[in-house]
Amino acid sequence: MKFLVKTQKGMEGVAANYIREELPDAEVWISPMGYYGLVIVETEDENAGEVMLGIPEIERVIPVLAEVPAEIERIVETAEKVAPLIGENETFAVKTKRRGKHGFSSIDVNRELGAKVRELTGADVNLSWPDKVVQVEIIGDRAYVSVLPGEEFRKFTPDKRDARELFRKVTVVQMPYWGGYKVCRSFGEKIGRAAQAFEVKELIIAPKGKMDALELAEFIKGVRVGQESRHRIQRESYPWKVEKVPVSVWDLYQVVRDKRRDKRLLIITDPKGPTVAQVGERLARDMFHAKEVVVFIGSREGIPRGLFRFADYVIDLAPYMTFATEHGIPAALVSLWEVYEEYAGKREERT
Known part of the structure; x- marks a missing residue:
């Protein structure tokens, strides 16, 4: 199982050392393609996600559902794996973080992958408060696709009164x-x-x-x-x-x-x-x-x-x-x- 781990820039090495201590069998790649604040972890431990969330230096642990070449056609194909994780009555949004030079933009990915997921699931798009987030992390020539629950911590939510x-x-x-x-x-x-x-x-x-x-x-x-x-x-x-x-x-x-x-x-x-x-x-x-x-x-x-x-x-x-x-x-x-x-x-x- 592969994870994309995010930290504050400069803390990726510290986090990686703690990951190695907690998950001795894990393969750890620090700052992939030279991008700070990122660690890629591959392990067979089923509890790896919870273990890594116990490390304070780690901000996010993203389980990778699909890894494909950073080509928009290949990314759209991952909708077949994404669709079973989103219910018809749920809402979703596609969010893309792109690192490196490509012949397409993050908005292109959001639009095309979102359209395909909607076609397969019948679910509605909600860019503000989605039930599920299809996260696309592009690092150089590789793209990592995940499905995450709506964010727990947000600046702007309906239950907060606008100051x-x-x-x-x-x-x-x-x-x-x-x-x-x-x-x-x-x-x-x-x-x-x-x-x-x-x-x-x-x-x-x-x-x-x-x-x-x-x-x-x-x-x-x-x-x-x-x-x-x-x-x-x-x-x-x-x-x-x-x-x-x-x-x-x-x-x-x-x-x-x-x-x-x-x-x-x-x-x-x-x-x-x-x-x-x-x-x-x-x-x-x-x-x-x-x-x-x-x-x-x-x-x-x-x-x-x-x-x-x-x-x-x-x-x-x-x-x-x-x-x-x-x-x-x-x-x-x-x-x-x-x-x-x-x-x-x-x-x-x-x-």
Whole structure:
């Protein structure tokens, strides 16, 4: 029986040594065709799959159903072996990982093999949440075909509430960092990256009064750099289009005046307030119904105490602790999301 074992790049040798210890009779090929993170294992041990899953350095163990030359016609022929493993009432998807140069693309394999499997089984294709996955691993001139259950660990599943439901209506009001130019720029990068990571409605940079224009300029430059770096990763990683978070500058006191007049929900993060747990259910309910949630975050100094009177909530994120400036956005938004998600879930159950 043959297995394709996947590890983190650079860990394939370590994993292979443990495999040899646990399966002395196994033939082990490390980094086939020079591709890191892969180990091919051939053994007669019927429990080999379970044994290898007990090795922490191993991420996936894929039993090979068929091995053929890396030619699309030969790969499609493996549908005869794949079909008996997929029921008529099940859904499936074909996923191909191609390494090396070939006269066809991964999408070509998915399309043609998928069509053949569907013809033989009558099963429906489900690219998002399939019951079975036909995995095609192409390594140089060889193709390894497997049938696997739907993945256990997935980023996007129907039972997970989309956090953007809340963050799309969150405006972050961030006091700028001041000091040396390099420090201002460094903190700006971290804050820009954090705001973009959460895809908030808007980031408002809000000084509380007069400050050095060049320090503010460096801070804003850093915000732009951090935002760009995170947005680039999001475009490559997400299956949906990601927009850049709008960034503006506004006097802190005027933000409070304007947002309060428009009856937005104003939240100030400060150790002087109650904890999130103490106001959680009421806070979550108000966020759920709010048109816009405005979160104020300090920098070096907290939000001026005089503004507390105009806030709907003043909350302490972690009692007896003070967050670093660059941790303000992640700490606040993750805390708010936790109470929001619990409330929204219970509300759905009741209705």
